[in-house]
Amino acid sequence: MAELIKIGIVSDFEGGTIQAVDVLDERVLVANINGEIFAISDNCPHADLPMFEDGILLEGCEVECPWHGSRFNLQDGKCLQGPSTEDVDSYHVTLDGNDVYLHREEL
Numbered sequence: 001m002a003e004l005i006k007i008g009i010v011s012d013f014e015g016g017t018i019q020a021v022d023v024l025d026e027r028v029l030v031a032n033i034n035g036e037i038f039a040i041s042d043n044c045p046h047a048d049l050p051m052f053e054d055g056i057l058l059e060g061c062e063v064e065c066p067w068h069g070s071r072f073n074l075q076d077g078k079c080l081q082g083p084s085t086e087d088v089d090s091y092h093v094t095l096d097g098n099d100v101y102l103h104r105e106e107l
């Protein structure tokens with residue numbers, strides 16, 4: 001069963017920017033792409049390193065890991081370019097008024 005966790009309000013996520021948000025025990029990358037908010041895990045599966053830091057690249061719906069250049073689709077976490085061969089976890093995000101909720105599956 002999914003757990004809904006409030007991660008902020010709409011104005012916290014400016015269009016075209018990417019942010020790292022701590023959600024319980026993990027860090028999630030959150031981006032507003034053309035008015036829609038998406039969230040994927042910050043953990044790059046290539047070398048198990050956090051992706052968010054100065055230099056993380058956001059281009060359209062793609063994010064590039066600053067360590068070795070793997071690219072992931074922010075909409076679904078799919079790996080688009082290696083060296084990673086694995087996808088990252090992605091999370092459903094919904095709005096309730098101005099509040100932004102991340103749906104996290106209970107472990």
Ligand code: FES
Pocket residue numbers: 044045046047048049065066067068069070082083084
């Ligand atoms: S740790 Fe992300 S590409 Fe290597």
